Amino acid sequence: MRVTRFDAVLTYALAALGLWLSYTALADLASRAGLGAHEAAAWPLVVDGLILAATRAVVTFGGHDARRYAWVLLGCAASASIVGNVAHAVLPPGPVHPAIAAVVAVVPPVGALAMTHLAVVRARVRQDVELHAAGGASPQVEGALSIEVNTPAQCVAPRGDEVPAPEPVAPSPFTDATGDEPLTPDAQPPSPPLDPSDAGDAPVEDVRQRVLDLLAEGGMSGRAIGQLVGVSEATVRRYRDKAAAEARELPAA
Numbered sequence: 001m002r003v004t005r006f007d008a009v010l011t012y013a014l015a016a017l018g019l020w021l022s023y024t025a026l027a028d029l030a031s032r033a034g035l036g037a038h039e040a041a042a043w044p045l046v047v048d049g050l051i052l053a054a055t056r057a058v059v060t061f062g063g064h065d066a067r068r069y070a071w072v073l074l075g076c077a078a079s080a081s082i083v084g085n086v087a088h089a090v091l092p093p094g095p096v097h098p099a100i101a102a103v104v105a106v107v108p109p110v111g112a113l114a115m116t117h118l119a120v121v122r123a124r125v126r127q128d129v130e131l132h133a134a135g136g137a138s139p140q141v142e143g144a145l146s147i148e149v150n151t152p153a154q155c156v157a158p159r160g161d162e163v164p165a166p167e168p169v170a171p172s173p174f175t176d177a178t179g180d181e182p183l184t185p186d187a188q189p190p191s192p193p194l195d196p197s198d199a200g201d202a203p204v205e206d207v208r209q210r211v212l213d214l215l216a217e218g219g220m221s222g223r224a225i226g227q228l229v230g231v232s233e234a235t236v237r238r239y240r241d242k243a244a245a246e247a248r249e250l251p252a253a
Helices: 005-032 037-060 067-090 098-134 204-217 222-230 234-250
Strands: none
Touching: 005 037, 005 067, 037 067, 037 098, 067 098, 204 222, 204 234, 222 234
């Protein structure tokens, strides 16, 4: 479906006709409310002008949160215009009731206040769009843009229930669980261990020597050596401390 020039002309013509009819009715109502000729001629411009300004704000604000204020302003301005046209049609000729005259007198300052606030809101929306264009992070930046941007799938944060759980960290082969004899990446693999079932039958000196050899090679904790050789971790430490004491006594001898 294509919008032709005829469609645009028809739309603008009907809008202009409606504004003209509304203008004449509101101008006559303002004159009957006690306003002068010039003031009565300008009064409808405030009411219907608010409708035009609010409609444009609704369209141009996009998804910005300020669009709600534009909708409220549009509803209030349209209601005032409709009520004014209805009052002009049903009220008898001549001066209107003082309460109606008071309402007519209140419209211009309220309209001025609303338009001033709309100007400030429009400036804030413009600032948000400019911050987004400059790479800034504005909370309303995406909604203020009238162009829809397709976000790449990899840039979309997963929902809370879709966040993958962290993978369990496997114990590193170079970690000493007891803090005793920490392993290093450069450590060489230990020599083939003794069969734990034979540890009880092996001579004590052979077991002790095997423990000392594994300690000298490094890369294993005391607990791991004890499990491989078939002795307790306390025994491994006792062999180590005794060997260290003997090594200190040799220079003195």
